[in-house]
Amino acid sequence: MDRLPVLFVSDLVVLPGMVVPIALDEAAQAAVDAARAGSDSRVLVAPRLDDRYASYGAIATIDRVGRFSGGGPAAVLRAESRARIGSGVTGPGAALWVEVEPVAETVSDHARELAEEYKRLVVAVLQRREAWQVIDQVTRLTDPGQIADTAGYAPYLSDDRKRELLETPDVETRLEKLVGWTRDHLAEAELTDKISEDVREGMEQSQREFLLRQQLAAIRKELGEGEPEGADDYRSRVEAADLPDHVREAALREVDKLERSSEQNPEASWIRTWLDTVLDLPWNVTTQDTADIEAARTILDADHHGLDEVKERIVEYLAVRARRAERGLKVVGGRGSGAVILLAGPPGVGKTSLGESVARALGRKFVRVALGGVRDEAEIRGHRRTYVGALPGRIVRAVKEAGSMNPVVLLDEVDKVGSDYRGDPAAALLEVLDPAQNHTFRDHYLELDLDLSDVVFIATANVVETIPSALLDRMELVSIDGYTEDDKVAIARDFLLPRQLERAALTDAEVTVSDEALRELAADYTREAGVRQLERLLAKALRKAATRLATGEEHVDIGLGDLKALVGRPRFTPESAERTTVPGVATGLAVTGLGGDVLFIEASASDGPAGLTLTGQLGDVMKESARIALSYVLSHAAELGVDPAVLDRQVHVHVPAGAVPKDGPSAGITMVTALVSLATGRPVRSEVGMTGEVTLNGRVLPIGGLKQKLLAAQRAGLTEVFVPLRNEADLDDVPAEVREALTVHIVGDVRDVVRGALEPAAAAESPGGTARATASVAA
Structure with missing residues (x-):
């Protein structure tokens, strides 16, 4: 073993065969001085490690000692061989001396093959840098160990990898590592070059396009076309x-x-x-939904009286979105996150104005799209761009008008959409109103996917039956069936009267309207589910009041006795008692596009061949109901106490107001009652109304629109109503004041209706009753 002073370096790793300049600090100067004094100018160069002492180093000879150009002391070292570092020993000078054991290298045939492969890779690296002189030096090397140690000059190897090579005495292992590292470096360099080439080509293409555009502009200018x-x-x-x-x-x-x-x-x-x-179009613009549930409910209550179901639905929608936001879940966009609500009910109940209130409660923009009378599918999906005057559809235009991708869009009068040779707009609405599809709505004009999943669509309709079933299935139905008399008075007091006072430029100090007058207007001057006619009458009364104020009066107090002079006589009076004074007339309940209504069905019999005549512009369903009713009465005459001979003549069933088309499966029990009343001579009780369909066996089938029908019964002054047994659950939707004002009989058999609706036999057999029955039968 030799004894050599140690020179630690921290900024590079010295491998055998390298010639490197070393800056001399105090410790390095001591090592150089010691080497020149006691070890034939040889020194052990080892890397300085933070976590341990180096186990290997390079034995180097000091070629020269001098200074750098900057004036600092330096030495040039020539590394000769690899050595294993032993224990420390004593030696002259202030340097650290250690025992070193030179490492003997053995070269196998595989090592020689690896050396040739590595030399080829190094040449490839150098060719990329065009270092031709270095390539000549590398190609002249033959010793595998020397070839491996040339990696000390490789700039693409980190100091850690070079230190790993220094501490690997086996030549074959060193070469295997170098071949793998160099291949990775070449692959990375090729990728980098490709990316740089693509970037350069892109820049050149942009410059080329700019130059061509300038040339094109110059050519157009010479041709007189201009840009x-x-x-x-x-x-x-x-x-x-x-x-x-x-x-x-x-x-x-x-x-x-x-x-x-x-x-x-x-x-x-x-x-x-x-x-x-x-x-x-506001592709990436959205508005922030309100997070205050109570404030949203306050807005809805301030704008509309009643309508609890739809208010609850909007509050639920806000509550769910608020919880999703609190938990960091996606709130905007995405499949099926929007809402599609259908507000169905008669005119004047506040469907359209409710959409504006919903937008205010949500803190969103509001857009109204009127669909009444639309027959062109392009109104929904847009026109193809190739057509003259092509425009996007109403949905895209609504989003553009709103200025955000999450507005409240009111699709007004969706039940009045028609179809002709230009397509079916209702079918085009299927994609718009389907929460599972409208995140990729495609307009024919745009031909781009438009995300409508966060739009709150609110559709309105008067009659649900005219809406295609496929379209109706995609919406959440919320029925607004109308207002009670108390509701109308409250709405008139809180909403209609202040608005009409403002429009007439009047104040509360100049005109007052009593609650009794408002109730009279709602009860005897209007008979509607909504409040439009009531508002018109209020406007008329206030115009009269403004005229009085202009002619000298200081204050106008509109009370119950002033209505006749201001708005005329009452237009509606209870007529059920008058209409049902003769046998053969029964009061039914129906639903029209204007809400619930009472329907009088008249029956008479005359001499002639047996048959049935139907008048009143009845639809096919009501005609079938009349035939079923007559068949039932004839086949169950004994049970009903009816003489079959009375009806075995020419029977005529008429529903007054013949200019109004009538149809629907709810008049069966009314027709049975009218026929039994005709045959027995017993009038139908004037305070009784009924609704329900009947079968040939006398079963009473369920009907729709029960709430609207009971509201109509209350408005008409009826006190008792017969409804089908299977509609009992629908009574929960009826306002409490209506249920208190009406006695509702739940029936499953039409015989129960007949027993409860007809006047007692004793009353019918009175002189007046007998005379009426005889007159009716003779008629």
Whole structure:
């Protein structure tokens, strides 16, 4: 073993065969001085490690000692061989002396093969750098150990890897590591070069396109065509706009077409229009929903009286979104996150105005889309761009008008959408109103996917039956069946009267309206489910009051006795008692597009061949109900106490107001009652109304619109109502004041209706009753 002073270096790793300059600090100077004094100018160069002492180093000879150009002391070392570091020993000078054991290297045939492979890889690396002189030196090397140790000069190897090579005495192992590292470096360098080449080509292409555009502009200028207006401006607008990636790509393609087209090209006009439409859409703009549930409920209550079901639905929607936001779940966008609500009910109950209140409660923009009378499918999906005057559909225009991707869109009068040779708009609405599909709604004009999943769609309709079943299935139905008399008075006091006072430029100090007058207007001057006619009458009364104030009166107090002079006589009076004074007339309940209504069904019999005559512009369903009713009465005559001979003649069933079409499966028990009343001569009780369909066996089938029918019964002054047994659950939706005002009989057999609805036999057999029955039968 030899004894050598140690020179620790921290900024490089010295491998055998390397010639390196070393800056001399105090410790390094001591090692150099010791080597020159006691070890034939030989020193052990070892890397300085933070966690341990080096186990290997390189034995180096000090070639020269001098100074760097900056003046600092330096020495040039020539590393000769690898050595294993032993224990420390004593030696002259202030340096650290250690025992060193030179490492003998054995070379196998595989090592020679690896050396040739590594030399080939090194040459490839050097060729990339065009270091031809170094390549000549590397190719002249033959010793595998020397070839491996040339890695000390490799800049792509880290100091840790070079230290690993220093501490690997086996030549074959060193070469295996170097071959793998160098291959990885070459692969990485090739990838980097490819990326750089792509970037350079992209820059060159951009410069080329810029040059060509300048040349094209010069050519157009010489031809007198000029630059197409706004071509460059559209490109800058598209690049600066906040657009989704797929929208930006499509817009840039159209800009390219615009730049290549001349002013004479008809495509240029519609390309500009299309680009303007795309750039005006709020692709990434959304409004923040309110998080205050109580404040939202307060807004809804302040704007509308009643309507608890729809208010609860909106509050539930807000509560769910607030919880999702609290838990960090996705709130905006995504499949099926929006709401599609259908408000169904008669006119004047507040469906349209409720949409505005919902938008205010949610803190969203509001847009109304009127669909009444729409027959062109392109109104929903838009026109193809190739058509003259093409426009996007109403849905896209609504989003554009709102200025956000999550507005409240009111689809008004969806039940009045028609269809003809131009398509079926209701079918086009299927995708719009389907929460599972509208996140990729595609308008024919845009031809781009539009995410409508966060839009709250509120559709309104008067009659649900006219809406296609497939479309109805995609919406959540919320029925608004109408208001009670108490509701109308409250609405008139809190909403209608203040609005009409403002429109007439009146104040509370100038005109007052009593609650008794409001109740009289709601009860005897109007008979509607909503409050539109009530508001018109209030407006008329206030106009009269304004006229009085203009002629000298200081204050007008509108009470019960003033209504006749201001708005005329009452238009509606209870007529059930008058209509049912003769046998053969029964009071039924029906639902129309204007809400619930009472329906009088009259029956008479005359001499002639047996048969049934139906008048009153009845639909097929009501005609069938009349035939079923007559068959039932004839087949169960004994049970009903009816003489079959009375009805074995020419029977005529009429529903008054013949100019109004009537149809629907709910008049069966009313027709049975009218026929039994005719046959027995017993009038139907004037305070009784009924609704329900009947079978040939006398079973009473359920009907729809029970709430609207009971409201109509209350408005008409009826006190008892017969309803089907299977509609008993629907009574929960009826307001409490209506249930208290009406006695509701739940029946499953039409015989129960007949027993409860007809006057007692004793009353019918009175002189007046007998005379009425005889007159009716004779008629």
